[in-house]
Amino acid sequence: MTVKVRFDKEVREYAKGEKVKDDVLRLTETALAQALEKFHRRMILIEGDTPRKAELAGILAGASARVLGDALEELKKKRLRDESEDGIQVLYATDALGEDTFGRKRYEAFRKHFDVLAGSNADVKAVTFKHTRDILGRTYDLLVLDMSYDYSPNDLGRIIETVRGGGLIFILAHPFEKWKKMWTGFHKSLVTPPYTIDDVKKRFNRRIIRKFTEYDGIYIITENGKLKKKPKRNKTQAKIKGRRGVEIPGETVFPRELYEMALTEGQVEVLRAFEGLVEEEGMLVLTADRGRGKSVSVGIAAIGLALALNKRTRIVVTAPEPENVQALFRFAKRALERLGFKPHVVEEKGLIKELYARKIGLRYYPPAEGYRKSADLYILDEAAGIHVPILRRYLDKPRVVYSSTIHGYEGAGRGFSVKFLKKAREKRRFSELHMDEPIRYAEGDPIEKWLFDVLLLDAEPVELTEEDYRLIKNGEVYFEEPDLDDWFEKDREDLRNFVGIYILAHYRNRPSDVALLADAPHHEARVLRLKNGKIVTAIQIAREGNIPKKVVEKMVKGYKPRGNIIPDMMVKHHMLKEFAKLKGYRIVRIATHPDAMDMGLGSKALELLEKEAREKGLDWIGSGFGASEELARFWVRNGFAVVHLSPARNPVSGEFTAIVLKPISERAKRLIRQASDEFRIRLTEWLGDTHRELEPEIARWLFETPFGEAVDYQIHLTDVQKKRLDAFTGKVLTYDTVLDAVKPIVKLYFLDGWMKPYLDERQIKLLIYRVLQAHSWEETAKLIDRTETFTMIEVRDIIRGLWYYYKRLL
Numbered sequence: 001m002t003v004k005v006r007f008d009k010e011v012r013e014y015a016k017g018e019k020v021k022d023d024v025l026r027l028t029e030t031a032l033a034q035a036l037e038k039f040h041r042r043m044i045l046i047e048g049d050t051p052r053k054a055e056l057a058g059i060l061a062g063a064s065a066r067v068l069g070d071a072l073e074e075l076k077k078k079r080l081r082d083e084s085e086d087g088i089q090v091l092y093a094t095d096a097l098g099e100d101t102f103g104r105k106r107y108e109a110f111r112k113h114f115d116v117l118a119g120s121n122a123d124v125k126a127v128t129f130k131h132t133r134d135i136l137g138r139t140y141d142l143l144v145l146d147m148s149y150d151y152s153p154n155d156l157g158r159i160i161e162t163v164r165g166g167g168l169i170f171i172l173a174h175p176f177e178k179w180k181k182m183w184t185g186f187h188k189s190l191v192t193p194p195y196t197i198d199d200v201k202k203r204f205n206r207r208i209i210r211k212f213t214e215y216d217g218i219y220i221i222t223e224n225g226k227l228k229k230k231p232k233r234n235k236t237q238a239k240i241k242g243r244r245g246v247e248i249p250g251e252t253v254f255p256r257e258l259y260e261m262a263l264t265e266g267q268v269e270v271l272r273a274f275e276g277l278v279e280e281e282g283m284l285v286l287t288a289d290r291g292r293g294k295s296v297s298v299g300i301a302a303i304g305l306a307l308a309l310n311k312r313t314r315i316v317v318t319a320p321e322p323e324n325v326q327a328l329f330r331f332a333k334r335a336l337e338r339l340g341f342k343p344h345v346v347e348e349k350g351l352i353k354e355l356y357a358r359k360i361g362l363r364y365y366p367p368a369e370g371y372r373k374s375a376d377l378y379i380l381d382e383a384a385g386i387h388v389p390i391l392r393r394y395l396d397k398p399r400v401v402y403s404s405t406i407h408g409y410e411g412a413g414r415g416f417s418v419k420f421l422k423k424a425r426e427k428r429r430f431s432e433l434h435m436d437e438p439i440r441y442a443e444g445d446p447i448e449k450w451l452f453d454v455l456l457l458d459a460e461p462v463e464l465t466e467e468d469y470r471l472i473k474n475g476e477v478y479f480e481e482p483d484l485d486d487w488f489e490k491d492r493e494d495l496r497n498f499v500g501i502y503i504l505a506h507y508r509n510r511p512s513d514v515a516l517l518a519d520a521p522h523h524e525a526r527v528l529r530l531k532n533g534k535i536v537t538a539i540q541i542a543r544e545g546n547i548p549k550k551v552v553e554k555m556v557k558g559y560k561p562r563g564n565i566i567p568d569m570m571v572k573h574h575m576l577k578e579f580a581k582l583k584g585y586r587i588v589r590i591a592t593h594p595d596a597m598d599m600g601l602g603s604k605a606l607e608l609l610e611k612e613a614r615e616k617g618l619d620w621i622g623s624g625f626g627a628s629e630e631l632a633r634f635w636v637r638n639g640f641a642v643v644h645l646s647p648a649r650n651p652v653s654g655e656f657t658a659i660v661l662k663p664i665s666e667r668a669k670r671l672i673r674q675a676s677d678e679f680r681i682r683l684t685e686w687l688g689d690t691h692r693e694l695e696p697e698i699a700r701w702l703f704e705t706p707f708g709e710a711v712d713y714q715i716h717l718t719d720v721q722k723k724r725l726d727a728f729t730g731k732v733l734t735y736d737t738v739l740d741a742v743k744p745i746v747k748l749y750f751l752d753g754w755m756k757p758y759l760d761e762r763q764i765k766l767l768i769y770r771v772l773q774a775h776s777w778e779e780t781a782k783l784i785d786r787t788e789t790f791t792m793i794e795v796r797d798i799i800r801g802l803w804y805y806y807k808r809l810l
Helices: 009-017 022-038 052-070 072-077 102-118 129-135 153-160 203-214 265-279 294-309 322-338 388-393 414-427 446-454 466-473 484-489 493-505 511-519 549-556 565-574 577-581 601-615 629-637 666-686 696-702 719-729 739-750 761-772 777-784 788-809
Strands: 002-004 042-047 088-094 122-128 140-146 163-173 218-222 227-229 237-239 282-288 313-318 344-348 351-357 360-364 377-380 399-405 431-435 477-480 523-530 535-545 583-592 620-626 641-645 657-663
Touching (some): 009 052, 022 163, 022 218, 102 140, 122 129, 129 153, 140 153, 203 484, 265 282, 265 294, 265 399, 294 377, 294 399, 388 414, 549 565, 565 577, 565 583, 583 601, 629 641, 629 657, 641 666, 666 739, 739 761
Parallel strands (some): 088 140, 140 163, 282 431, 313 360
Antiparallel strands (some): 002 237, 218 227, 641 657
C-alpha cells in the first residue's frame, strides 16, 4: 500500500505562522517517506544556538507523529508495529530536566509546539542521559536527542538504537564551527590534576561532526531554515512493504502463539533450538549483531521451554548489568500474557529483576552469583561482557544458553568466541546459532552504518599473514607513539585496527573508551608494530602523579582526584604522600592481536614502554587488572610488584582488582618496595578473612616479589610453641592442635625472599588453602583431588621441611 506522506493543511498553516520554510517541511516529509518505504531510519540535525531549534524540532516531530498516527493501522497489518500498540512513541533525551536548566527550557520549547500538532495518540517520554537505563529494551517511533551541551558516546549508542525502522531522529546541536571548539560536560569529567579544562582535546566532537556529513540518510538544517545537507529529490509517497512472512513449522513443541510472535526466520530458529532442550539437556550458543531481536527471542523461548518441561521451572537470568536483560524480561512477560497468564513482576529502581507466573519463575542474578543458584535453565545474556572464568562456571549446568552481541557497546568478540568457546568445545557438545536479519529495522539501515562507524563498534584488527608471523618470530617489531590528531582527524585505518584489538581481546568495551582516548589530556596510545607497519599490540596509558601539595593533603582526608588511581591508592592504603608527587604511566589497557597471543609481544611492549618512561624521566609504571592466574603471572614475570588487592570481587567479572607497580627512579623503588612488603604482610592475614575465597593459584602469584629480599617482619614463637612444632612434625600432635605455631612459620615462608625453601605449585596452593585460608580438610582434599588422610600427611611433610629450615632463625 502507498501512504501519502504530506503534512496536512492545519500543519502547514501552523508552520507558516511560526515562520517555518516550506523547504524544511518538504525535507521532513521526504525523510519520513524514505524511512517508511525502506523500513529504515532517517536523521535530521538542527544546528542552532537558541531555543528556536527545539521549537523547530517540536513542529517537525509533531507533524511526523501525526502522519505516523494515520498510518498506524497499515503498519500493524504489515507487521511493522505490534498489534498491542495504539499510539506513537516519542523519546526526548537531554542532559538535564531540572528547574531553570537550559535542557529543561529546550524541552518545554519542544513540547509547546509538539503537543499542538501531534494529537492525542502520541506519548512523549523525557529522559536525562543519566537515566537512559530506563529506556533499555523499549522502542520509539521518533527521537529528539538534545546534544547541545552534555552527552557521552555511551549515551549516543544506547539511545539511537531505541528507534525503529520508519522512524525519525532529530538531533539538536550547536552550529558545527562552535561545536568543534566547545567543551561538553563529558569533557569536564576528564579533567584531572595537574591538568585543566584547557588541556582537554576535542577530537571526538570533530569526528562525530564529520560523520554527520559523510553518511546518506542524515540531513542537516539550521534553526533558521537553511538546508545545509538535503535529499537529492523530494518524496511524498511511501510504498510500505510488509515484513517478509515467517514460516511456522507444522509441528511444534511450544505453543503456536509463541511462534506467531516471531518476526524473522532467525527468531523461529531460536524457538526451535530451545525446543531441543526439552527432551535432552544441553547447551546453546546464540550470537547476533545489535538490533537482531536476540534478547527478545530468548525471552519468548524461555517461556516455551518452561511450559514444555511441565513442572515447577526456575530460570536464572544473568548479564553484566540488569539493564542488559530488560528486553528479555519484557517479552517473556508478553509471551505469558499472550498465553493467558497474569504474570507478577518484581522491579527494582525501574528495572525488572523477577518474573513469576504459576509454576514459572525467572530471576536476574549478577554473573558471579547466578551459577551458585539451583535452576532448570541458565541464560547468560551479553555473555561477551562477562569474564571468561565466570562463563566457565556455568559450563557444567544441565541446560545453559550463552547469548551474546558480536558488535556493540556491550563489548564482544574473541575473548568470548576464542578464549571461552574453544575451551568449551573440549568440555561438552553444544549447538550454535547466529541471527543475521535485523528486527527493529531492515537491513542496510544508514543510521546503523553511521553509528557503527562513529563509535567504532565494528572495528577489527588487521589480518595477519604467514609473513607477519615470521616477522613476529624474528622480533622484527618497533614501538611507536601514534599521532592521535592524525588518527582521529583523518580517520586512519590504524585507529580501527587499534580499537579492534581491544574489542576482540578484552572482555568489555564501551564507546566512551574511544572518546576517552581521543580527548582526555592524560591518556595516550602506544603501539607495537611489525616491520611492515601492522599493529600487533595496543597500549592505552594514563599519565598519573605530579599532584600539587594542596591536593595531596585533601587526598589524605578522603578526596579522590579523577584519573589518579594509583597515586590515590598509595596515599590512602600505604600512607605514602610523597608518592603522589612522583610521575608515572598507568597502563589502562594492554592487548595483543588475538591471533598473535603467547608469542612474547606483550612483554616486549612493556619492555619498550619502560625504556621510554626511563628516557622521559618518569618514576614508575603500573597497572590495575582483574586478578586471574594468567594475568597475575604475566605482570609478576615482567618485574611488577603487587601493592594492592580490592576487598570485594567485581560483580560482573567476579574478580578482585589487583594493582601492580614497577619502579624506575630510586625514589620510587624505595616507596614501591615498602608498599610491596606491606601488601604481602596484609595478604597473609586477609586470606583468612577478606580474601578467603580468593583462588589459591592467584594468591601464590600475588606473594611474588621482584625485589628478591625477605620482608622485615618479626615472627615470634614461644619455647612451648617450638616444642609443639617438634611434636607435630614428629607425628605426636595433630595439625589442629598446633595451628597457632604452624601459621607463623607459613607466613614466614610467604614473606621470605628468593632464597627460601623450594616448594612445588601444589605444595604452595596447599599452604595457602589449608593454613592461610583455613579451609577444612575435606575442602582441601577436593582441591588436590586426594583423600583427606593423604592431604593431612602431605601438609605435615611440608611443614616439617619449613620448620627444619626456619628453626635456626627463631
